[in-house]
Amino acid sequence: MHVQVFTTGGTIDKVYFDAKSAFEVGDPLIADVFRQAGVAFSFDVDALFQKDSLDLTDADRALVADRIAACDATRVVVTHGTDTMPETARAVSERLAADSGGAAKTVVFVGSLAPARFKATDAEFNVGFAAAAVQTLGPGVYVAMNGRVFDPEHVRKDRAGNRFVEAPAS
Amino acid sequence: MHVQVFTTGGTIDKVYFDAKSAFEVGDPLIADVFRQAGVAFSFDVDALFQKDSLDLTDADRALVADRIAACDATRVVVTHGTDTMPETARAVSERLAADSGGAAKTVVFVGSLAPARFKATDAEFNVGFAAAAVQTLGPGVYVAMNGRVFDPEHVRKDRAGNRFVEAPAS
Amino acid sequence: MHVQVFTTGGTIDKVYFDAKSAFEVGDPLIADVFRQAGVAFSFDVDALFQKDSLDLTDADRALVADRIAACDATRVVVTHGTDTMPETARAVSERLAADSGGAAKTVVFVGSLAPARFKATDAEFNVGFAAAAVQTLGPGVYVAMNGRVFDPEHVRKDRAGNRFVEAPAS
Amino acid sequence: MHVQVFTTGGTIDKVYFDAKSAFEVGDPLIADVFRQAGVAFSFDVDALFQKDSLDLTDADRALVADRIAACDATRVVVTHGTDTMPETARAVSERLAADSGGAAKTVVFVGSLAPARFKATDAEFNVGFAAAAVQTLGPGVYVAMNGRVFDPEHVRKDRAGNRFVEAPAS
Numbered sequence: 001m002h003v004q005v006f007t008t009g010g011t012i013d014k015v016y017f018d019a020k021s022a023f024e025v026g027d028p029l030i031a032d033v034f035r036q037a038g039v040a041f042s043f044d045v046d047a048l049f050q051k052d053s054l055d056l057t058d059a060d061r062a063l064v065a066d067r068i069a070a071c072d073a074t075r076v077v078v079t080h081g082t083d084t085m086p087e088t089a090r091a092v093s094e095r096l097a098a099d100s101g102g103a104a105k106t107v108v109f110v111g112s113l114a115p116a117r118f119k120a121t122d123a124e125f126n127v128g129f130a131a132a133a134v135q136t137l138g139p140g141v142y143v144a145m146n147g148r149v150f151d152p153e154h155v156r157k158d159r160a161g162n163r164f165v166e167a168p169a170s
Numbered sequence: 171m172h173v174q175v176f177t178t179g180g181t182i183d184k185v186y187f188d189a190k191s192a193f194e195v196g197d198p199l200i201a202d203v204f205r206q207a208g209v210a211f212s213f214d215v216d217a218l219f220q221k222d223s224l225d226l227t228d229a230d231r232a233l234v235a236d237r238i239a240a241c242d243a244t245r246v247v248v249t250h251g252t253d254t255m256p257e258t259a260r261a262v263s264e265r266l267a268a269d270s271g272g273a274a275k276t277v278v279f280v281g282s283l284a285p286a287r288f289k290a291t292d293a294e295f296n297v298g299f300a301a302a303a304v305q306t307l308g309p310g311v312y313v314a315m316n317g318r319v320f321d322p323e324h325v326r327k328d329r330a331g332n333r334f335v336e337a338p339a340s
Numbered sequence: 341m342h343v344q345v346f347t348t349g350g351t352i353d354k355v356y357f358d359a360k361s362a363f364e365v366g367d368p369l370i371a372d373v374f375r376q377a378g379v380a381f382s383f384d385v386d387a388l389f390q391k392d393s394l395d396l397t398d399a400d401r402a403l404v405a406d407r408i409a410a411c412d413a414t415r416v417v418v419t420h421g422t423d424t425m426p427e428t429a430r431a432v433s434e435r436l437a438a439d440s441g442g443a444a445k446t447v448v449f450v451g452s453l454a455p456a457r458f459k460a461t462d463a464e465f466n467v468g469f470a471a472a473a474v475q476t477l478g479p480g481v482y483v484a485m486n487g488r489v490f491d492p493e494h495v496r497k498d499r500a501g502n503r504f505v506e507a508p509a510s
Numbered sequence: 511m512h513v514q515v516f517t518t519g520g521t522i523d524k525v526y527f528d529a530k531s532a533f534e535v536g537d538p539l540i541a542d543v544f545r546q547a548g549v550a551f552s553f554d555v556d557a558l559f560q561k562d563s564l565d566l567t568d569a570d571r572a573l574v575a576d577r578i579a580a581c582d583a584t585r586v587v588v589t590h591g592t593d594t595m596p597e598t599a600r601a602v603s604e605r606l607a608a609d610s611g612g613a614a615k616t617v618v619f620v621g622s623l624a625p626a627r628f629k630a631t632d633a634e635f636n637v638g639f640a641a642a643a644v645q646t647l648g649p650g651v652y653v654a655m656n657g658r659v660f661d662p663e664h665v666r667k668d669r670a671g672n673r674f675v676e677a678p679a680s
Contacts, residue, residue: 037292040318125207147204147210163210
């Protein structure tokens, strides 16, 4: 079993720079989480962006979709900021649907609501959840947050509740 | 989606008692992990034992199997010590195979190689992994460790390597 | 032994609000640190502000000084943001020097360069350091950071190096 | 300012070996704690033993005392298991009293009631406390636990309460 990871930034990778009291996206932590868990699958991590997901553009989303479509792997995890995760997942879904080879891929989007560098965080749980989802689900594009697998067409972030919930198709 | 959890003890729940420099099984932590992850499924936790899995008896395993067979849930997670996890999973598998209703259940065994109370632990990742596996896999009994889903008939703990590996049927 | 704590905010108490991707000052954590350490001295915690120290005004500093001068305790710890910690410490020092009773107080300023809510943080170490300093040092006002006791007149934050260093009197 | 550290083992350095479900003394962690806190003093760490303090012998205590008496440093921290910390501190105190040069040294014993590798631990606080105590206290031998500085002649571990308390001279 091989898993290809693309990282795009988001809360999961946020760090705090006291020198300017700012909170920015740092290096991807998912490989550290995999290693601490002693995962028995092989993986590659490709860092595409280090962005807050509110700053991702359509061109960025197209690049994510292109990279997924072009890679050899059939099992792909994307770490992503939570604010626009469903949008990027839908863009990838559309791109793969238009692509004969893409139809055979399982793509799982995941992130976290608290930074992985926090003591109290959902990051390790979520990465573990995504690691199982990407191995057990059939082809398709999924959003894995709050311990649930969502269809990108039927999920939204409830910002007030700070959680992902099912939603009518947008 | 509802998940029934049975806890039996094991490293995942180990605590350290300095007063006697001993390391014992404490209260189950899985509900805390679920809450910290803000899981969007309902769950019940039933603590069956607080034992090192080397101390589990055949009667204990029969009790675990009975409780799983008797419960209403079709999605069941069992937290368990790593040393005899495959044995208990096989006992449950045999029991459910002999039971008409049991055939419809998805049962995932999980634990951790380092206590959940440690800073560096596989516990949160593993619990997240099991939470996805129990929701996405079809009926059957599975061992979820080291980021992989194993068939209880074909897994063993490599004690020297401190990890779970595939193994010929025992 | 009794220790009076005044909290003013700063990095030590920062939390992350994903809903707006902002990093704000949360509830004071020093009492949690004391409790986790099982401290054998009594303490009170009074939260004066929840501010980034760059936002503290002269009026705020005067209030801190007044509260310290007016309190019954002779052992006082102040948690404070790092950017203007020396300024507030000097303001308190001047106020106490002008006050007959104030001359008998030991006041220790402390904070952290990484939030206490981070896995990797200097917060617990620094709070422990301050707890010892406030009990062992004679009357005076001190800045306790980076494992050193500094005279407020001879310390500055080296922002590029993200640490406190000795400095000529300002 | 220079601090010499001698480590002897104890709970602070305990690790958990799942392969045998045992809890043993691992590598000293105090240097990691100092580095994470960005301490602005120089230090050396010398690992003398990796023992549970119940296993320390009179010969071991004599060795600790000899090493402290013989070292160049005047500021010495000793990390030590909690069960016999006062005994070793008294042995060191007697040795230094019989030694002209020893009289000029400040020696602080410290450990922790929960392993430093735990999420919830007093280790970082205690190490920070000891770092301040060793710099601010005059010559003598001290036990620094539970946020207090104790005279080795008047302290004992209350095993039931799992904390250090004042005690009549033994």
